[in-house]
Amino acid sequence: MLLAAGLGACGDGDEASGSTGGSSSTSQTKPAKEVMPDLTAVGYRLVAQEADPGGALTGTDSWRAIFQKGETSAGTLIAIYAYGDAETAKREFVTKAAALRVPSSEFLGVQTKFVDAPSPQAGDERKSYVSEKPDSGGNRAWTDAYRIGRYVVIVQLLDSAQGGEQLGLRDSIVKAVVARAK
Numbered sequence: 001m002l003l004a005a006g007l008g009a010c011g012d013g014d015e016a017s018g019s020t021g022g023s024s025s026t027s028q029t030k031p032a033k034e035v036m037p038d039l040t041a042v043g044y045r046l047v048a049q050e051a052d053p054g055g056a057l058t059g060t061d062s063w064r065a066i067f068q069k070g071e072t073s074a075g076t077l078i079a080i081y082a083y084g085d086a087e088t089a090k091r092e093f094v095t096k097a098a099a100l101r102v103p104s105s106e107f108l109g110v111q112t113k114f115v116d117a118p119s120p121q122a123g124d125e126r127k128s129y130v131s132e133k134p135d136s137g138g139n140r141a142w143t144d145a146y147r148i149g150r151y152v153v154i155v156q157l158l159d160s161a162q163g164g165e166q167l168g169l170r171d172s173i174v175k176a177v178v179a180r181a182k
Contacts, residue, residue, distance in 0.1 A: 030181065032063040032082040035151060037176035039067050042169060044076060052079050073137060074159040076173060081152040090125070093147040096154065097127040100143050114143065120171035122178055123148040128170075134161035144170055148181050 036049065044067035055062025064079040081096075083089040101114060117130035123146035131141040140161040146153045155173055159166055 030082070032061045032080040032151070035080050035082070035153075035177060035180045036063055036065050036078060037173070037180050039076070039173065039176060041176075042172045044069050047075075052081070055079075055081055069159070073139060074157075076158070077154075077156045078173070078177065079154040080177070083150045083152070086124075086147075086150050089147050089150045089152050093125050093145065093152045096152055097145040100127075100145055100154065101129055103143075112141065114141075117142060118165055118167060119144060120167060120174050122146060122171070122174040123153070130165070138162065142166060142170060144174065146174060146177075148178055151181055153177050 032055075033051075039046070047066050047068045049063065049065035052062035052064040054060075061082040062080060064077065066075060066077050068075045081089075081092065083092060103112070103114065113132040114129040115132050117128040119126040119128040125147040126144065128142065128144045130143075134140050138161055139158050142155075142157045142159075142165075144155045144157075146155070153174070155170065155177070157166060157170060157173070159169065163169070
């Protein structure tokens with residue numbers, strides 16, 4: 001599997017049933033680019049970043065970045081969308097979370113089936129998926145969608161399937177985003 005270079009996922013998946021709770025209080029005045037976290041504390045270095053093309057098409061303030069873990073194939077892509085208000089973010093969260101359930105075949109470079117996965121307990125709403133089977137390198141892909149106030153955040157992680165659900169790492173990543181959103 002390859003780490004996604006974009007978020008062009010679309011499909012007809014189950015309706016997102018993101019949990020509520022664990023709400024964070026944020027002032028939410030920052031643009032999407034300023035909410036992007038520094039992941040060096042969890043062993044990842046920034047390798048690329050840009051305005052998210054999907055957000056640009058709709059006039060949404062958005063930013064995405066790709067991080068790599070050392071010289072391994074492990075990596076993460078984070079996309080942040082900043083909406084004008086929480087109600088718009090709620091609608092967009094449902095749409096994006098549902099689309100990520102059944103991504104296009106180009107999403108990871110191979111045909112992959114995603115199934116529901118436990119979510120780190122962060123944000124106002126959340127929905128998570130994991131690739132059903134490891135790839136030939138023993139990696140799985142996790143996709144976590146969060147709504148944090150007026151932000152919708154997509155975190156995609158490609159890492160070893162030997163790490164269970166990678167909840168500790170996924171939790172650290174989203175907490176870094178939440179801290180920047182404040």
